[in-house]
Amino acid sequence: MINQVTLLGFLGKGIEVRTIQNGQKVANLSLATSETWKDKQTGERKERTEWHRISVFGDGLIDFLQQHAVKGRCMYVTGKLRTHKWTDNDQVERYSTEVLVDRQGVIRLVGPSKDKEEAAPPYDGAGDEL
Numbered sequence: 001m002i003n004q005v006t007l008l009g010f011l012g013k014g015i016e017v018r019t020i021q022n023g024q025k026v027a028n029l030s031l032a033t034s035e036t037w038k039d040k041q042t043g044e045r046k047e048r049t050e051w052h053r054i055s056v057f058g059d060g061l062i063d064f065l066q067q068h069a070v071k072g073r074c075m076y077v078t079g080k081l082r083t084h085k086w087t088d089n090d091q092v093e094r095y096s097t098e099v100l101v102d103r104q105g106v107i108r109l110v111g112p113s114k115d116k117e118e119a120a121p122p123y124d125g126a127g128d129e130l
Helices: 059-068
Strands: 005-011 016-019 025-038 045-057 074-087 093-101 106-110
Touching: 025 059, 045 059, 045 074, 059 106
Parallel strands: 045 093
Antiparallel strands: 005 025, 005 074, 016 025, 025 045, 074 093, 074 106
């Protein structure tokens, strides 16, 4: 069985880094992917954007993202899907799905930043421990 997702999209805002109970850092980010098509009836060009919640583990990768990932940056991401279930205050069951990027995942910054002319150096994940 395989649980793998691959996305190519744009970072919607800066990354948010926090420390969880076990002392490990986790970075959260939002990635936008879009698809475009031509409406068959009207000939009008249409676009739909999907927002993906991404959680990143691994101190080295998080440090790299803090230095180079800025809003609007194009990113290539591979990870696995993880769904959380909880009950809200009205006793309604809710679900949230995110892309988890750990040491088996990949994040690549694609092309130059909109604010900088140079591309970020590659990150190979070597030395990251969970």
